[in-house]
Amino acid sequence: MPRSFLQKATRRILRTGTPRKRQPQANPRIPSPNPASGTAVPIVTVGITTHQDAQRVGRCLESVAAQSLGTSYIEVLVVDDGSTDATVKTASAYKDSADWAGFTVARHRGTGSPSKGRNTILDAARGEFVFFLDADDYLGDQALNSMVAQARETSADLVVGRYVGVNRSAPNVLPPKDPKVKGYHAGWLNSLHVQKLFRTDFARRLPYRFNESLIYASDHPFMVAAFLYADKVALVEDVDCYFITLEEPDSQHRVHVSRAEVPAHQQLQFIHDCFGLMALARGQGGELAQRAGRMRADYWNRLLKLHIPVLVLRKRESQDRAILDLASQAKALSELYGAQTSRTRLVPEAQQFLAALDSAEEDTVRQAASAARGGGDSLTS
Secondary structure, eight states: OOOOHHHHHHHHHHTOOOOOOBOOOOOTTSOOOOOTTSSOOOSEEEEEEESSOTTTHHHHHHHHHTOTTOGGGEEEEEEEESOOSSHHHHHHTTTTSBOOSEEEEEEEOOOSSSHHHHHHHHHHOOSSEEEEEETTOEEOTTHHHHHHHHHHHHTOSEEEEEEEEESSOOOOOOOOSSTTOOSOOGGGGGOOOSOSEEEHHHHHHSSOOOOTTOOSOTHHHHHHHHHHHOSOEEEEEEEEEEEEEOOOOOTTSOOOGGGOOOOHHHHTHHHHHHHHHHHHHHTTOHHHHHHHHHHHHHHHHHIIIIIHHHHHHTSOTTOHHHHHHHHHHHHHHHHHTTTTTTGGGSOHHHHHHHHHTTOSOHHHHHHHHHHHTTTOOOSOO
């Protein structure tokens, strides 16, 4: 395998409106904070990454302040990616809006990706759990309380709360085809967004850190690692936990990176990290290797039915060269990372799109992408 961005990331690990004042709410299921150091020890660190979010970060922070868990159990870490608007000022105004267990706003030079901010959050988090939150999204009032309770009841390494899509689809875990299946199954890969509750020590032990060079699907490798190495994954399916949004970008707001016009090799760069992680896991043998083997085919099904077709369909009609370049890059990756050898486990739509990647005709690739997506490109990655 050629040297990938995964290896660089692994080396980094080895180096080891006006806000309203809210009163903390008592919760009998949650132990009292430990005041030994003069500040409360948080149960959850909520890490928020921002960029040009002055008009949205207030709604996000209001939703954190409204948590039934109680703000005295919540540490907030906001990390801004080089905003030039009032994002930092707006976020900082919430520091005194509640009796937080901690509240910090940090900023760094713009990178075009939330990965640097998420690594900063993971390094600095003091909570037993860490939850990654995007500034243009928001939480349901019962989200953190429900997920913490589920984590403790089940001893889960990570908890997936129910997503609610706002102007887009919701990336919830799909049920297994066989209801008797316990543990990993292909439905987990429908939820590769990182906005989940992690035990902080578990997240830090993963053999991966967010790759700061990725500009598309930067969540995927981290979630692949988490799903590979988690002993227990729990779900909260009866509470609306995370409202994931898709808004039309304005002149001051970031464009969602999944819609960015970027070269094919950059759009597909995340694939190297994902399959590199699976290769590392397979090399360790045992149950982990078996899970990684199943995940390889499952992930190719997802890539060939969803992510790569969506990227094709988002290209403009005039971008024939870009579509063919994307197909060529995807074809090379399919040969490098085992899609061809996994053919017997690929669903028909994935097999048909894989075959179309050989075409020198833009229309053929586009039609195959549309067929893989069921005739449309509305599903958001």
